[in-house]
Amino acid sequence: MIKFQNISKIYPACTVNSNPTIALADVSFEVKPKDFVSIVGKSGAGKTTLLKLLLVEEKPTKGKVFFKEQDVHKIKSEDLPHLRKKIGAVFQDYKLLSSKTTYENVSYILEAIGASDKEIRRAVPIILEIVGLKDRADNFPAQLSGGEKQRTAIARALIHRPEIILADEPTGNLDPYHTLDIIELLVKINKMGTTVVLSTHDREVINKLGKRVITLEDGKITRDEKRGRFIL
Amino acid sequence: MMISIKRIIRSGWNIFSRDKEIALATIFTLFLAVCLVSSLFLFAKISQFIIVSTQEKIDISVYFKEEVDENDILGIQKEISKFSEVKKVEYVSSEQALVEFIERHENDPTLIEAVEEVGRNPFLASLTIKAWEPSQYGIVSNFLQTADFGDMIEKIDYFERKSVIERVASFTSAAYRIGILVALTLILTAALTTFSTIRLSIYNSSEEIKIQRLVGASNWSIKGPFLIQGALAGLVGSFICVFLFGLLSWSLASRFEGLFYGLNTFQLFASNFWFLLFIQLFTGVGLGIMSSNIAIKRYLKV
Numbered sequence: 001m002i003k004f005q006n007i008s009k010i011y012p013a014c015t016v017n018s019n020p021t022i023a024l025a026d027v028s029f030e031v032k033p034k035d036f037v038s039i040v041g042k043s044g045a046g047k048t049t050l051l052k053l054l055l056v057e058e059k060p061t062k063g064k065v066f067f068k069e070q071d072v073h074k075i076k077s078e079d080l081p082h083l084r085k086k087i088g089a090v091f092q093d094y095k096l097l098s099s100k101t102t103y104e105n106v107s108y109i110l111e112a113i114g115a116s117d118k119e120i121r122r123a124v125p126i127i128l129e130i131v132g133l134k135d136r137a138d139n140f141p142a143q144l145s146g147g148e149k150q151r152t153a154i155a156r157a158l159i160h161r162p163e164i165i166l167a168d169e170p171t172g173n174l175d176p177y178h179t180l181d182i183i184e185l186l187v188k189i190n191k192m193g194t195t196v197v198l199s200t201h202d203r204e205v206i207n208k209l210g211k212r213v214i215t216l217e218d219g220k221i222t223r224d225e226k227r228g229r230f231i232l
Numbered sequence: 233m234m235i236s237i238k239r240i241i242r243s244g245w246n247i248f249s250r251d252k253e254i255a256l257a258t259i260f261t262l263f264l265a266v267c268l269v270s271s272l273f274l275f276a277k278i279s280q281f282i283i284v285s286t287q288e289k290i291d292i293s294v295y296f297k298e299e300v301d302e303n304d305i306l307g308i309q310k311e312i313s314k315f316s317e318v319k320k321v322e323y324v325s326s327e328q329a330l331v332e333f334i335e336r337h338e339n340d341p342t343l344i345e346a347v348e349e350v351g352r353n354p355f356l357a358s359l360t361i362k363a364w365e366p367s368q369y370g371i372v373s374n375f376l377q378t379a380d381f382g383d384m385i386e387k388i389d390y391f392e393r394k395s396v397i398e399r400v401a402s403f404t405s406a407a408y409r410i411g412i413l414v415a416l417t418l419i420l421t422a423a424l425t426t427f428s429t430i431r432l433s434i435y436n437s438s439e440e441i442k443i444q445r446l447v448g449a450s451n452w453s454i455k456g457p458f459l460i461q462g463a464l465a466g467l468v469g470s471f472i473c474v475f476l477f478g479l480l481s482w483s484l485a486s487r488f489e490g491l492f493y494g495l496n497t498f499q500l501f502a503s504n505f506w507f508l509l510f511i512q513l514f515t516g517v518g519l520g521i522m523s524s525n526i527a528i529k530r531y532l533k534v
Binding site for chain 1: 251449
């Protein structure tokens with residue numbers, strides 16, 4: 001379903017005396033449909049960059065990224081929304097729409113895919129209930145805590161049942177109770193057929209999942225284990 | 233399709249109503265732009281009134297010799313009326329000229345006495361000729377000098393007023409040219425100012441636009457609400473402008489009428505109300521939408 005082929009991402013030097021930053025160096029791996037893949041690594045290992053490359057938020061310096069055998073970086077700008085609608089993304093910095101309420105942030109995705117008002121009115125309260133934000137539906141992101149923002153971002157990523165979910169540190173700001181809930185939700189969604197790519201620092205989550213683990217160190221894949229553990 | 237339009241309008245209204253500072257700034261800028269265009273329109277109308285009034289005061293008087301028969305003068309009047317340059321020809325008999333003189337100077341007994349001293353009517357029969365344009369008086373005067381009935385004419389007063397007539401002609405022509413140039417410059421300035429303000433307000437939302445693109449929103453669903461926001465700001469700005477101009481034209485009506493007889497600004501506003509409203513809405517809403525459209529384009533390339 002997803003294929004990273006000899007991907008390198010180098011950020012140019014910012015000043016005369018500094019060196020270019022190698023975020024990813026010749027990374028190659030595949031994710032098959034219905035896979036649950038965790039990507040682990042220290043901060044700066046390149047986990048977020050990988051996800052950005054798939055979303056076409058960044059372009060690779062070398063290599064190609066394929067989504068269902070289509071090179072995503074060859075898609076025209078006006079056609080990118082079609083790709084992105086198939087992906088549910090949870091960003092590390094939440095990326096919530098500050099001018100919209102929690103309800104509107106979540107319903108926005110359904111509006112983007114053309115769902116009817118009836119369908120939106122039915123689905124959004126359910127997902128908000130699942131992530132524990134039913135009482136915060138009318139609040140704006142500025143009025144939410146970090147954990148609540150993250151849960152809103154998760155709800156937005158899940159609401160339209162995408163083909164793949166990219167989750168970049170989705171439990172970073174959550175307490176253990178909510179962390180467990182979210183991970184269980186991701187596993188449940190994966191069992192229903194959605195491919196999940198999870199980037200996380202949480203050792204307990206990784207070790208408990210017992211799923212495929214790709215370890216990144218200094219932009220390179222050092223381990224790729226089918227039933228991996230958190231080893232850095 | 234209808235659902236999309238409804239959502240875009242709702243989203244546009246939300247952007248407009250939630251960010252009050254940006255909305256006020258945008259409304260104010262569009263209000264200024266609309267006021268400028270409205271002022272130019274009314275200024276053009278007032279200028280036209282003044283220019284026409286001034287032109288109305290200009291004419292040529294042709295005085296005929298005492299012995300010329302009235303029927304001959306009336307025949308000449310008919311002949312001159314046929315020319316395309318001539319707007320109106322009025323016959324003033326010598327008796328009528330005397331009556332008008334006495335009426336004009338009824339408060340000045342010295343002048344009346346002087347006329348009575350002469351012992352007879354000193355005024356000659358005349359034709360007062362008005363042309364369509366000040367520049368045409370020269371043509372009319374030349375014709376009168378070289379016409380067959382030239383020996384019936386005692387005097388043509390064009391040469392005494394020629395410099396005034398030429399100055400008026402030159403002034404009205406220059407006024408129109410300069411007016412158009414000033415109008416275009418000011419409209420361009422207003423448009424650029426409006427565009428800058430709207431661009432700043434959209435810059436404020438640049439991060440949100442990027443997020444919307446990343447989660448799969450189409451260009452139209454992102455752009456649409458901003459166009460609605462621009463249109464709403466233009467609409468509000470236009471209505472404030474209409475109200476303000478109505479109030480101003482009513483309060484200044486008597487003052488203008490004192491300066492320029494026959495010029496009632498409120499009547500001018502009222503008689504041109506629908507056209508003025510159309511111009512204001514067209515300018516306000518059009519400028520709002522156009523500026524939003526141009527400003528947002530660069531942010532849709534994520």
